[in-house]
Every structure is written in structure tokens, then in C-alpha cells.
Amino acid sequence: MSSTYSPVPELNLLKAFDDKTDESYAHWAWMDEFGELEFLRDTPELMHGLLGFASANGSGSLYALWKRDDRADLATLPVVLLGDEGGSHIVARNVREFLQLLGVLEADLACDEECVFERDEDEVPAQAEYLAWLEENFGLTPPEDAWDIIGEAQEELGEEFADWINARTP
Structure with a gap:
């Protein structure tokens, strides 16, 4: 078994x-844990179409990759926020944009049926270390405003994702 x-x-x-x-x-x-979200096993198309990888906040919201097609490079898949309040929204067009987003958020992300929003603003004492890591590993710096990334992702992919998830949600 691989440790990757x-x-x-x-x-x-x-x-x-x-x-x-x-x-x-x-x-x-x-x-x-990276992979299919087992809590969606009653809706296999959703379970197979979303690959979870992180908790977005302490109340149950999750980040996942949306397998919108069969591309080999999973890092180019859109990142979605699955909210503990029932919503689901695109937040980045790909993993690298997501990494930039993490570097500029001013609070945890959450969402409801209508929109994505920030909440629970806490200090992030190692943020400078993260930003240095982002620059060193990917040559990336975050934009000044997290909503630039979220807005562009939603404008480009939001409707397609909403159609996809609504067609598979009971």
C-alpha cells in the first residue's frame, strides 16, 4: 500500500x-482522507463525482474536487465547497487557485443554498510560512482579495456545477 x-x-x-x-x-x-465521500453512497453519481480532501471549517463543510470529466490531471479539476448548511458551490477553478485562495482568506469559508460566505475569523500565526511555501513550491502568490478567485470560478463554472449537482440530488 502506498503512503502517498x-x-x-x-x-x-x-x-x-x-x-x-x-x-x-x-x-x-x-x-x-482523500477520496470519494462515503456519506454520499446512496447517490453513487455524486459519490463518484466528488473527491473530498479537506474540512473547510469546524462545523462540517468540506472541500472536494469535482470530477467534471475524465481528465488525467486531477489538479486541473475545479474545487467545490460542500456546506454543512446544505449548499454546494465552486470556489476555485483548479487546485493551484485553491492553494492561492487559502493564502488570502480572511475567515473560514462556509456556504448555504444561496452563496459562499466567510465566518469564524481566527488568527493564522503560520500564514507567512504558508505564503513562503506557496511561492517556493509553485511560484504563486495569492491575489489581494479571495473573492477574485471565487468570483472567477463561479462565473466560469458555477452554472455548470449547479446543473450537475442538482440533476444528481434527490
């Missing part, structure tokens, strides 16, 4: 960073 966290190199690097960092470095909860 996932088939996504970017998430493997994030997991390694997460494992060695004792302090909070971004507004989110923690890395979860």
Missing part, C-alpha cells in the same frame, strides 16, 4: 506541509 496521500502532487505537497506545521497557516480546518 493522493494522486494529486499539489495536494501531496500541501499534506506534507500541513503535517509538519503545528500552527494554523490558513483559514480552514484540516486535511481529510
Whole structure:
């Protein structure tokens, strides 16, 4: 059995960073087991179409990759937020945008049926360390505003994702 966290190199690097960092470095909860979301087993199309990888906050919201097609490079798949309040929304067009998003969020993300929103603003003492890691590993810096990433992702993919998930939700 492989000790690799996932088939996504970017998430493997994030997991390694997460494992060695004792302090909070971004507004989110923690890395979860990578893979299909077993709680969706009653709706197999949803379970097979979403690959969970992190808890977005302490109340049950999750981040997942949306398998919108059969591409080989999973890092290019959109990242969605599955909210503990029932909503589901695109938050980044791909994993690298998601990594940038983590570096600029001012609070944990949550969502309801209508929208994505920030809540539970806490300090992130290791944020500078995370931003240095992001630059060193990917040559990326976050934009000034998290909503630039979220807005562009939703504009490009939001309707397609909403159609996809609504067609599979009982």
C-alpha cells in the first residue's frame, strides 16, 4: 500500500506541509482522507463525482474536487465547497487557485443554498510560512482579495456545477 496521500502532487505537497506545521497557516480546518465521500453512497453519481480532501471549517463543510470529466490531471479539476448548511458551490477553478485562495482568506469559508460566505475569523500565526511555501513550491502568490478567485470560478463554472449537482440530488 502506498503512503502517498493522493494522486494529486499539489495536494501531496500541501499534506506534507500541513503535517509538519503545528500552527494554523490558513483559514480552514484540516486535511481529510482523500477520496470519494462515503456519506454520499446512496447517490453513487455524486459519490463518484466528488473527491473530498479537506474540512473547510469546524462545523462540517468540506472541500472536494469535482470530477467534471475524465481528465488525467486531477489538479486541473475545479474545487467545490460542500456546506454543512446544505449548499454546494465552486470556489476555485483548479487546485493551484485553491492553494492561492487559502493564502488570502480572511475567515473560514462556509456556504448555504444561496452563496459562499466567510465566518469564524481566527488568527493564522503560520500564514507567512504558508505564503513562503506557496511561492517556493509553485511560484504563486495569492491575489489581494479571495473573492477574485471565487468570483472567477463561479462565473466560469458555477452554472455548470449547479446543473450537475442538482440533476444528481434527490
